[in-house]
Amino acid sequence: QSVLTQPPSVSAAPGQKVTISCSGSSSNIGNNFVSWYQQVPGTAPKLLIYENNKRPSGIPDRFSASKSGTSATLGITGLQTTDAAVYWCGTWDSSLSVGVFGGGTTVTVL
Amino acid sequence: EVKLVESGGGLIQPGRSLRLSCEASGFTFDDYAMHWVRQRPGKGLEWVSGISWNGGTIAYAGSVRGRFTISRDNAKNSLYLQMNSLTFEDTALYFCVKGSELVVATTADYWGQGTQVTVSS
Numbered sequence: 001q002s003v004l005t006q007p008p009s010v011s012a013a014p015g016q017k018v019t020i021s022c023s024g025s026s027s028n029i030g031n032n033f034v035s036w037y038q039q040v041p042g043t044a045p046k047l048l049i050y051e052n053n054k055r056p057s058g059i060p061d062r063f064s065a066s067k068s069g070t071s072a073t074l075g076i077t078g079l080q081t082t083d084a085a086v087y088w089c090g091t092w093d094s095s096l097s098v099g100v101f102g103g104g105t106t107v108t109v110l
Numbered sequence: 111e112v113k114l115v116e117s118g119g120g121l122i123q124p125g126r127s128l129r130l131s132c133e134a135s136g137f138t139f140d141d142y143a144m145h146w147v148r149q150r151p152g153k154g155l156e157w158v159s160g161i162s163w164n165g166g167t168i169a170y171a172g173s174v175r176g177r178f179t180i181s182r183d184n185a186k187n188s189l190y191l192q193m194n195s196l197t198f199e200d201t202a203l204y205f206c207v208k209g210s211e212l213v214v215a216t217t218a219d220y221w222g223q224g225t226q227v228t229v230s231s
Contacts, residue, residue: 002154035210035217037155044205044221045155051210056219088155092215097169099145099157099218 003028004089006102013110016079020105022072022089028100029091034072036065037088039104045088049074076107084109112136112220114206119225122196130225132189132206140164140184143209145218146191148202148227158204159191160214167214173199196229203227 005023012018022034034052037045047056052067065074076083089102118130130146145160159170159180168180179192189206206222 032215033210033217035219037221044223046221047219050217050219090155090157090217092217094215097215098171099147099160099169101147101155101157104154 002103003093003096003100004091004102006087006089006105008103009106009108011108011110012079014079014081017075017077018079018107019076020074020087020089020107022074022102024070024072024091024100026070027095028070028093029067029072030070031094032092034065034067034089034091036063036072036074037090038083039086039088041085048087079107079109081109083107112208114208114220114222116204116206116222116225119204119227121228121230123231124197124229126196127192127194128196128227130191130193130204130206130227132222134187134189134206134208137208139182139187141212143212143214143216144182144189145207145209145214146180146189147205147207147218147221148200149205149224150199150202153202156202160209161189162214163212169214193227196227198229200227201229 036049039045049065086104113135146158203224205224207218208220
């Protein structure tokens with residue numbers, strides 16, 4: 001059971017938009033930065049978003065994110081077949097003093 | 111370019127010990143906290159342990175506290191994870207992960223490719 005809650009899967013056709021939610025609590029998302037990672041099967045996770053809504057260089061602006069209270073959301077617009085992957089949210093939990101991740105969301109491009 | 115290369119994984123019997131290493135390059139190693147994150151086969155990401163830039167603050171997941179020890183050698187740009195009393199549940203791909211700040215209470219940014227640890231009799 002993950003500390004952060006994500007939907008197991010989302011899907012959409014190429015060119016469409018998907019959103020992935022990440023729900024936590026005041027001790028984690030509510031008081032710490034959230035990051036998002038993309039993991040293509042057989043590879044290591046890759047940073048997509050840091051500090052709630054910032055993109056590292058090289059990440060296209062099709063990827064965006066936001067945070068409100070104890071929840072965060074990742075959005076992918078103009079869905080491409082290469083976006084098929086598992087997406088993870090992560091942050092620090094100040095009460096538990098541990099890093100925490102969501103259970104992961106599989107994005108399927110129909 | 112940030113590069114994190116893990117080593118030390120392998121097949122090990124329950125109850126035995128293993129030491130993982132991570133060699134970092136492409137950034138100022140002692141400016142950042144570092145973490146170990148693992149992924150069991152077909153499962154999610156599990157944060158294992160983190161260490162601040164100077165080793166002054168260390169944190170562990172409850173599942174490994176008392177059995178695993180994280181350490182770093184800033185002179186060698188290296189991170190370590192000493193794993194004792196290994197159990198079947200420790201079987202996973204272990205990732206070396208760079209923190210985003212000096213302190214351990216931060217999120218991760220760059221990830222290594224991982225080293226596989228398999229605990230089996």
